[in-house]
Amino acid sequence: MSLIKRLPLFLLAATLLLESCETKDKTTNPKPTVITANAGTDQAVNTGQVITLTGSTANNNENNTVTYSWTFLRKPTNSQVTLTGANTVNPSFIPDLPGEYELELTITAGDVTAKDKVLVSVTFAPIVLTDIEAVTVLEDRTPDPNAADYYVNDDINVDADLTIKPGVVIAFAEDALMFVNENAAFVAKGEANKKVKFTGKLANRGHWAGILIYSTNSLNEISQAEVLYAGSEEIISGVRAAITLADRARLTINNTTIAESGANGMFLNEGSLLVAFANNTFKNNAAAPLVTYAANVPKLDATSVFSSNNGKNVIEVQRSIIEGAAEITWPAFNDNTPYRFVEFIGVETGWKLMPGVTIEVADDTYFDISAGYLKAIGTAERKITFTGVTKATGAWNGIIIYPRSANNIMENVQISYAGGDGISGIKAAVTVTHGGSLSIRKSTINNSGGYGIHVNGDDVTVNADVETVNTFTNNTQGKVYYNH
Numbered sequence: 410m411s412l413i414k415r416l417p418l419f420l421l422a423a424t425l426l427l428e429s430c431e432t433k434d435k436t437t438n439p440k441p442t443v444i445t446a447n448a449g450t451d452q453a454v455n456t457g458q459v460i461t462l463t464g465s466t467a468n469n470n471e472n473n474t475v476t477y478s479w480t481f482l483r484k485p486t487n488s489q490v491t492l493t494g495a496n497t498v499n500p501s502f503i504p505d506l507p508g509e510y511e512l513e514l515t516i517t518a519g520d521v522t523a524k525d526k527v528l529v530s531v532t533f534a535p536i537v538l539t540d541i542e543a544v545t546v547l548e549d550r551t552p553d554p555n556a557a558d559y560y561v562n563d564d565i566n567v568d569a570d571l572t573i574k575p576g577v578v579i580a581f582a583e584d585a586l587m588f589v590n591e592n593a594a595f596v597a598k599g600e601a602n603k604k605v606k607f608t609g610k611l612a613n614r615g616h617w618a619g620i621l622i623y624s625t626n627s628l629n630e631i632s633q634a635e636v637l638y639a640g641s642e643e644i645i646s647g648v649r650a651a652i653t654l655a656d657r658a659r660l661t662i663n664n665t666t667i668a669e670s671g672a673n674g675m676f677l678n679e680g681s682l683l684v685a686f687a688n689n690t691f692k693n694n695a696a697a698p699l700v701t702y703a704a705n706v707p708k709l710d711a712t713s714v715f716s717s718n719n720g721k722n723v724i725e726v727q728r729s730i731i732e733g734a735a736e737i738t739w740p741a742f743n744d745n746t747p748y749r750f751v752e753f754i755g756v757e758t759g760w761k762l763m764p765g766v767t768i769e770v771a772d773d774t775y776f777d778i779s780a781g782y783l784k785a786i787g788t789a790e791r792k793i794t795f796t797g798v799t800k801a802t803g804a805w806n807g808i809i810i811y812p813r814s815a816n817n818i819m820e821n822v823q824i825s826y827a828g829g830d831g832i833s834g835i836k837a838a839v840t841v842t843h844g845g846s847l848s849i850r851k852s853t854i855n856n857s858g859g860y861g862i863h864v865n866g867d868d869v870t871v872n873a874d875v876e877t878v879n880t881f882t883n884n885t886q887g888k889v890y891y892n893h
Contacts, residue, residue: 444516445467445523447464448512448514449464451529452527453529453530454530455534456507456532456551457534458503459502460504462512463499474518476516476518478517479500479512479513479514480515481510482512483509484506485507486552488510490505506551508530509528513526533556535580536558537559537560538565540565540567540568542569543569546574547571549574554606557580557608559578561579561587567587567590567593570596571589571595576599576600577599581610581617583641584618584641585617586617586620587620589620593626594624595624597630599634607620607637607639608636609638612669614640614669614693614695618640618641618644619639619649619670620652622660626659627684630661633664634664634665635665635668636665638669639652639670645678650673653678654678656680658682659684660682660683661686662675663687665689667690668694674694674697675691676699676700677701677702679729681702682704683709685708687712690714691714692718693717693719695720696720696721698715698716698722699725701725701726703729707740711740711743714744716744717744723749726750727752728752730756731756731760733758736760737759738763740766741765748767749770749771750768750769750776751771751774752771752774755779756776759781759784762785764786764790767793767796768794768795769796770795770798772805775809777809778809779811781814783819784816784818785822786820789821793822794823795808795824795827796824796826797826802858802885803826803858803885806829807828807829807830807831807838807857808824808838808839810840812846813846813870815848817847817848819847821852823853824839824852825856826857827858828884831859831863836885837857838859838884840865841864844866848871850872850874850879851879852879853881854879854880854882855881856883859884860886860887862875862888862890864890865892866893
């Protein structure tokens with residue numbers, strides 16, 4: 410057979426062979442699975458909102474089982490946020506800081522993987538607080554130490570335990586008041602470089618009302634904190650102050666600044682209790698830094714700052730009795746802040762004044778030692794001073810001493826502007842009566858409206874050298890009057 414005749418048979422065989430190979434290739438190499446991942450649209454939200462992501466897939470032509478995995482590619486520095494449901498179609502998270510959160514979705518179907526990204530842009534917005542009715546912890550929500558984490562837009566009641574963490578800033582609307590009610594534990598503890606701040610929405614003196622504590626819980630504490638721009642209006646019994654303790658309320662307050670109050674810094678009502686008080690600063694308040702009754706004075710410390718541009722740089726002591734089973738000691742302050750007696754003060758126990766104490770007495774007012782004793786021993790460098798609020802002869806009435814005690818001692822004392830009124834018509838800066846006793850040395854009595862000292866009765870004892878070891882100047886009627 411010729412070559413030409415054989416060629417059609419060869420071509421036919423080759424064609425059949427190629428068709429067979431193509432059929433085999435189609436059987437052994439199916440078309441690959443193709444999938445597409447979709448992480449959803451970008452979002453713009455506020456801090457504190459719950460963010461739900463929406464994942465999806467397409468082109469899973471073989472209907473393989475699909476798995477989802479979400480991860481953060483980036484988030485703001487110091488963010489501690491985590492995903493809930495990271496291996497689901499719709500995970501969620503709550504952004505804890507402002508900034509950008511970029512997430513990646515990985516979808517796997519069989520041996521094929523697809524990825525997509527989504528961006529969540531977070532703008533900071535304070536959370537509005539309402540009444541605290543369950544145990545609550547407030548966390549710092551922004552790295553900016555001056556940005557408000559929370560707003561209080563109206564009066565708020567704290568009826569359950571409230572803990573405020575370091576760095577938290579709470580901003581109050583005009584005249585808003587925080588009530589810390591009976592038994593709730595109120596704990597606001599900052600750190601030296603991360604204070605807790607209670608402030609006004611506007612930085613105006615006296616913008617919001619303040620914090621009123623009724624709670625008797627001994628855990629109540631404000632430490633490493635700032636209370637700013639409060640004291641806008643009367644809250645109880647004519648009281649305006651940034652912090653007010655009601656009867657029987659308790660509080661520890663340390664390393665805290667109270668400033669820019671529209672009235673007083675703190676007001677401690679009768680029956681309230683300072684558990685502890687140290688290293689506090691009161692400045693730029695419109696009235697006094699602190700108003701209290703006598704019972705809380707021994708808790709005060711020498712290092713707290715009370716005289717820093719307040720309307721009255723004095724500690725006002727309301728009408729009260731100094732009493733107790735043991736000797737009561739009143740401290741002097743490093744910044745020389747005086748106590749001011751705005752009304753009568755009675756002493757019914759041992760009362761010791763530390764060197765450097767200054768007591769100012771309101772006009773026509775006096776104080777007496779009816780039991781116990783007065784131990785006022787200053788030094789040449791740090792005298793103990795009793796003076797009038799008004800620096801005028803006879804502005805206040807004086808000191809009356811009733812008990813006989815070896816502890817009735819005055820040394821290195823200055824008594825000025827007393828003698829406005831007296832016993833049995835005898836005006837004097839100091840009256841010792843009813844069998845009482847006094848040892849007074851190295852002291853000065855000046856500008857009395859009557860005598861320096863009135864010794865009233867045969868059974869009264871004063872040191873025999875009283876007129877020579879003390880200095881008497883500008884007293885209207887003389888040094889000492891003996892009424893035997």
